[in-house]
Amino acid sequence: MKLKSLYALLAFLLPTTSRAEDFKEALHDALDAQATAPSVPPTLPDTASARAKFVQQNIAHGENGEKERAEHAQKSAGAAASHADSAADTSAATRSAQAAASAANSADADSHAAAGQARATETRGGNVPGSGGPGNPSGHGHGH
């Protein structure tokens, strides 16, 4: 009786093992088929080029430029202060980390909501709720 049960268990497990191997192979094949080298050469970034990009974005963003400029100035001031203090006093770094962490905490709820929305958007094939279909590209629902 026990032997029969053991055979039954083996009969059940063997196809599962083979299926698992096929499954693993299919996933591996897919990744292997699309593995390529990066097309862009590496370049080390620097804050100067980041600032240049920021100015460019400001021009492009028009009315949002002022707000972004203010935000950037605030960030740069914070970074500069932290930088100036860092050699002698690591507590500045700690404060900077605390500020970042505190901002991270307060933004957690938003990021979760955004992630949920993004997932929902992905399942809808990229359409944002209320964005309407091809007949309503403006995304303003009722057309007021």
Next chain:
Amino acid sequence: MSWALWASLLLTSSASATTGAEEHLLAGARFFKEGRFAEALVEFRVAQKAGSGQALWYAGAALQKLGRSEEAIEAFAAADPTGHDALLDYYRALACYDARLYLCADKLLASVGDRSGPRIAGLVQEVRAKIAVVLRDGPSTDTIDWYHERAIEAGQGRKLLATAYLEEALALSALRADHYRAADARAALLHLRRLGSR
């Protein structure tokens, strides 16, 4: 009822529970192979929700192919560390590369080596050679500042990404004789880790 019957029932139920997730993973793999990365990502996300421990690794690979490198880095960092292989590490390295985390990329590429066959080994060598050239002269203080700035920006709710940028900043500092801002990076990393353990 005998133990074998109980075991069979248990295995049957667990097998059927994973089948749904596996189907979505396979569907994702098919899309991925065809270069339809957005569709693949949706399937991997569904597989993840259905309980697949590996799905997040594949979602990371799809995000990398979609050019969403920072999200890919977060997905890889959040994924189960036991559920991956050398090929997935290659995609993770590319996500680091795309986000300009070159030391992160190089470390992962070194671990991939020739574990994924000669073709991937060739790609690994090619990418590592490019990284070696760009790091030959060492990072400037401006470069290290850039990583700190990115970490602060990412700190707005993206702790895993902030950690990746700070780790890069710290590793780059080690390439300089003056260890520029290494203490900053260490302190910020420590703080993020404490925050994560709460």
